Amino acid sequence: MSEMLFTPRRIGSVTVPNRTVFLAHETGFAEDGLPTERDAAYYEARARGGVGLIIGPSSMLVHPSASNPMYASGYDPDVVPRLKMISAACHKHGTKVFAQLQHTGGEDSGEHAMRETWAPSAVPSEYGYEMPKRMEQADIEEVILGFAKTAEHVQEGGLDGIELKAGHDGILRQFISPKYNTRSDRYGGSIDNRVRLVNEVVEAIRDRVGEDFPVGIRLTLDEMEDGGYDYDYAVEVIRRLHPSLDFLDSDIATISKLHITDAPMHAPLGYTAEYYGAARELLDVPVIAAGRINDLTKANDVLEAGDADFVGMCRQLICDADTVRKVRRGEDEEVTHCIACNQNCLGGIHTNGHVGCIQTPRSGRETAIPHIEDLDSAPDPREVLVVGGGPAGLSFAVTAADFGHDVTIREKESELGGQSNIATQVDSRREFGDAVRNLRNQLDNRDVTVETDTEVEAGDLAGESWDDIVIAIGATERAPDLAGPDVHRSWDVLRGEAVGDRVIVFDNNKHAAGVGVAEYLLDKQDCEVTFVTTSYHPGDQLEGTNVPPFLETLYENDVDIETHTTIIGFEDGAAQLLNVYSEEMTTRPADSLVVAERRRARNGLAEAIRERGVDGAVHRIGDCVAPRLIDKAIYDGEMLARELSA
Template identity: 40%
Template sequence: MNLFEEGTFDGLETSTRGVFRPVRTRFVDDGVPSTELAAHLAARAAGGAGLIVGPAQMLAHSSASGPSFIDAYADRAVTGLSNVADAVHETGTPIVGQLTHTGAEETGDWRMQPQLAPSPAASDATYEMPKPMSHAEIDDVIAGFGTAAANLERAGFDGVELAAGPFSVLRQFLSPRYNTREDEYGGDWCGRARFVNEALAAVGDRTTGPVGLHLSLAELEYGGYEFEDVPAILDALEGYDYLSCTLGTRATYHMTHAGVGATPPDLREPIETVVDIVDVPVMGRLPFTSVDDAADLFEAGVDFVSFTRQLLADAKTLEKARADQRFDRCIQCNQKCLEGVYGHAHGGHVECVVDPRTGRETQLPPLADEEPAAIPQTVLIVGGGVAGMRFAAVATHRGHDVTIREASDSLGGQLEFAANGAFEPFRRSLEDLEAAVIDAGVTVELETPVTAADVDPSWDAVVVATGATPPDVDEYDFEGEVVNAFDVLTGAEVGEDVLLFDDNRWVITIQTGLELLSRDQDVEMVSRDHYPGFRTEQPNLPEFVAQLQRRGATFTGNHTLDAVDAAGTATLRNTLTGDRETRSPDTVVVVGRRHADEDLYLELDSQRDSVYRIGDAVSPRKLDRAYYDGEMLGRRL
């Protein structure tokens, strides 16, 4: 069995065995799916996914609510759901809708109502104490699953999947942590499975397509069920036509959606256990699933392989892999696919760092369909970092004659600097950007610094992508000597006892701390926040904090560094109380902020027309902005 074989289950035929599994998008308007959602899912179907499962966050009952959820139980959602199904079907791909009820894993803020759950057990993700469901409420929610399933069938969906993973009251009924009931819906596995089985039966009664179950194989929470419980759980469940494997809860999504630096749980052995027990098709995934993982998953016995983030990074991954073509790879940064949704960045909808079209499918056509430039130009790009490389590949594709001049001996800019240690997955981005530049035929001139005098009038346009300058620790005006964190990361020596001051609040602080700890230094990390690097994406931060603590770092939160005297004594001030205390480390390391390297742009802009700047040369920002700036200028020039 391989990824590109045709598949079939319960009457549905798929062109490949690659599945695009449910992703939270926030493409919803007052409980109704938007046109953006239809375009987003259709792009993955057109890109080679044999089956679309989703969208995610479709509610089966009004007792759960939130701004990002689709009210699948409501008649008013059917037209929007029909648009989604039609868009996917136009590609020749089937779509199975996933239903959920959030139970204890959401708050009632949206409609100012209590959250219903099996028992009064709060999720660590929301901290809101839910209301234990009465028998009447159980019956009503079960009926809601049936109503929502009927709505999906009316809308043209080919089947229904029930979510018993994160964000799911179904999983909570199975869980010894969330379900402490003493009636027929609690107790042993058969009792805890009763609610799930009744929901499956209600859906099966109201729809003609396959009914699937998306099941967490372990909760990864203290007091929750574990991988060892899978046989007993599966023995108690019935009424599903296929089983989709996932893991975790909302509170553990930093493990279930393994980001940079994370050591994900191993799902292969539990999946093998599932395959040996059930007699229905199995869909499998890993905490991060790449195309290369498909062979191992098929060897474990799955019938279909589920993808999420990789198909956000390149919607045509499966089509390109089938043709043995290069595709852009997910770098596991979790910046836009998770943080963008949960953190409400850019309106809170799904995006991807390495593909600016993701989440903008209605605004941006596929690059292959982009119109050629009306007037091809000769373009000089100064700087071969992320923004410069992305622009070069896109602009060349549109017919411009592009040259990159880079002062150093390699492309990559800050990405070359960052893609090390825990951030090694970022190297995929560097490699893919370089490959795109080569494939496009861009002229690359390395070790070629550029001044304004070097830019002759023959260039039709100049794009300045010079990035940002490293922090200057002299700006702090400390009396004593301090070491720049950027120098530490390039090998600068420090003493055995280090005080690391986090004035950056992002991942560079984490990188510096891990580098120092790898040298067996004693490290105290001082931050104005509760933790160092606090602005790091929340799906990544818990694991980074754990790594720092496991390796012996100590944290001093809610403090700033006021002074370092000539003897090296550091004065810390509590930002909440104003109290001061001192330290006498061997070395003080400061993690500061970068500044835009804009001098060349300003000089050129004063001398000639058609000068542009992109990326950190505009202002130092995260990786997604560099990709976006390069892409958008390349599309419009």
């Protein structure tokens, strides 16, 4: 790889030490509308990891009419000392820090502040249900003043620049959009008028911070909504933007299409290249690329091709804060690559209340989990046997080896990976295997003994001496309540078990298993599929951005979807369906019934080992404790290794 990625580049008056950018996003760490020490630790971890520019805190709100407890209230003067804390933490590592300024407009809820939302017109967002208030001239002037005050606070807080959000959510894009801006006054009607608010905001900010303080914009280049603007319209917007703007950060779609903006693994890496590449040809100021870039070699290719001046990475640097530093040190195999599962980054905001990553327990918990490089080796290195080479066992082994323990893994299958090897049989979930591949790459760099094709039973350990035995043998899919030769478990089908031409998939799992096996049957076996679920839609426990691509697959293949429905019988080539609300019964012909079930912990081995009195403390981690998502398995493994090393 050439060194272009690691060369400095100016944005306005500021020299950024390299071309990598940690893009703005919610963290969930704000308290009472102010950034916290958790924010500072989170951003410092990425600065320490070598990123050139951090755009954060993200979505600093500029006015109380955009109140949201997830975001910092940038208009509040009390934000200044908190920003000083963040800028000082990042600057000591040489990283520059910009703040993103936003008003959420009609794409938020007024429930946080118990007031109306504001928007250019009384046009509801496809994302929400509230009808916003059409802003009056006084409201517009208040928002412009709010942007200016917030910019002044950012400068006083020691940050290096500002990004205005006219991206997938926010009032600035709403004013630009002919769909959301139906005004006929000086702020609507023509493109010039729709861009007016952005340019007046820039002028107001310049009056406060001067010409030498970088100000740029994150702009949606295609709304991808019915009635929304396309790239050709965005070109006309770009031509009308204020000439003092110092950079453009690329974005696509709107928050109602978050599965496009923050696309899951269904989308290919670098899927937005045509947009930022085209924008780069229009501008004399730097352009920041964005869109599933999780590898620095590919990031460098973007720069070499002239498609952008900086490469923005959000989820990759959530996943591995040290990505840049590892590559600069020649430790490419140590990088944990983002797999775009969206479970703990976007999903974590809603389930855990803060950002995180399924592969990296420390991500989002920087104040609670120290960086491993800051810890000493274990004072009492131990000999540890790990039974099971899935995500939990691998996570434990890698971390324990880092602390100096002597680790042996025994895995009954011929390859490591556990349940992940089943999930990756579905093409759109194939990248899920990279979570295991990342751990295997790291395992190869450590002195860990790996024995595959080795099943362990309690009696096999007689005569062996271990300080600790870690059981990480996962879970199995429960047997369906229905039985018969034409009733199959989803895992068995993904392992190659044959089914008939007409298949009913009954989803009693509600996460990825049901929709995954349905996709597999459509793609790999060309089956005619009916999908049955008691839920409101297929995969209703999946993270929000992961649902639409699966639904698109089902509808594009003319799958008959029966919601609110259970199956009470299957025999003689027909299923008996029962609507759980109306209690109406129907019959549906099919050759096979495939049931995606919940899982059952494989906990017998640990109990058997303890009963035999085998030497060594016995620990269980991951799904053999209780079947959960992969993040809990990886967390269990790393945290046990840290506990044994204290």
